[in-house]
Amino acid sequence: MLQVPYLRENLEAALTGLNKRNKDFAETVHHILLVDEKRRKIQNELDGQLAEANQLAKSIGDLFKSGKKEEADELKKRTSELKESTKELEVQLLALEEEQKQLLYLVPNVPHHSVVFGKGADENEIVYSTGDVHANTTNKLPHWELCEKYDLIDFELGVKIAGAGFPVYKGKGARLQRALINYFLDQAQAAGYQEFQPPHLVNEASGYGTGQLPDKEGQMYHVGVDDLYLIPTAEVPLTNLFRDVMLKEEQLPIKLTGYTPCFRREAGSYGKDVRGLNRLHQFDKVEIVQLAHPSKSYEHLEEMVAHVKGLLNQLELPFRILRLCGGDMGFTSALTFDFEVFSAAQERWLEVSSTSNFETFQANRLKCRFKGADGKSQLVHTLNGSALALPRIVAALLENHQDENGIRIPHALVPYCGFERIN
């Protein structure tokens, strides 16, 4: 969430930025500042009364010790008065703090200056593209047919075991999954990311830390008996490793990677969006995460974008990079680049990575800070990106690299697969 002092001192800039999201937050922000003003006033008053009570308690103690019981009793009258009024002020203060917090949960991150105003996905800017994607679309089978033809993935079996959206990978299909995971992890490691294997279930505090709670509660599977959530992305456990942590400036940037399955309820999705591998309840993903110095975070974002770009080039897939407009950007993000691969048979773009800088928005909830040279603590910037999400990559690989003799495995992947062709 946004920091109140930031809003207080940069009100105009914040509102101008928020306007790019095609929604008006002015009222909420002003409300926050109003509550903040009240809050500070009450705290000031409360602190004064508590200070007096502390003084009195000391005096009473001293008087007791020197046997002046009557004088002590006299002072006690005042303390009981104070006790009542401080109690009342405390209730007010807590209510204001809670109100402020609830209001802050409603306000998304302020978009970066490079983000344009836009109503939705149609207005995203294409900042990179590999060229004419429609040149290679004749006689292509959709990946779900290829999966059946070459016995790679059994969607029906998945329905039997769990339900729609839980595919069963078989034979070379399963091997391809494992190859992609290893390939992505190796590439991340080569780029300086330390590999982690985090838990796949997380507690409520972690959900709040990265912003899935309270906004997107319905997207996560919740294990009621133990009050745990299945992770929708490795971002959640990986970023939360640094919840409530005070770092040293020289530790930055911290670069993490991890493979995890991801679980998403995807309630309300239907039609061609959920066909085959397009949208699943469980899928595999390798994530990269960075905790960065605020003055360097946009350089690191560029670096992450370049990393993902490299992966897609190595997989020999047609793709494009979008800079999301304000209306399409996620709640917690300040700047997001989406990567979309072109699916040759479906002839549509499939999102395979979303790489974002959250600036201090997550760090504020996480309380992940570092101490600068001046000895003052400040919030880190958090960034993350998929590198990459598997299912749509698999869909694109199958559809784009198919020919009459089967499916060609890109060179980079052959050592990981142990075969050059699926047929």
Next chain:
RNA sequence: GGAAAGGUGGGUGAGUGGCUGAAACCAACAGUUUGCUAAACUGUCGUACGGGAAACCGUACCGGGGGUUCGAAUCCCCCCCUUUCCGCCA
């Protein structure tokens, strides 16, 4: 799941009602000494919020919440977590 012990600052750990925001040690940082390293010595060394231009001052925080008291890390109640033993088990 049953039983017991315990949760204090970056770490170890003292602290059973006021002199404790918290001893001591370690780590860290700055300085002195030193041919270099090491050692030794001196000093600094929690976080958040509020007030202030600043120096600084105030308040809160010893797992979380509530209570007793003029006054709580310390006493009482509830909850959470961790560790150990037993049971179960990949």
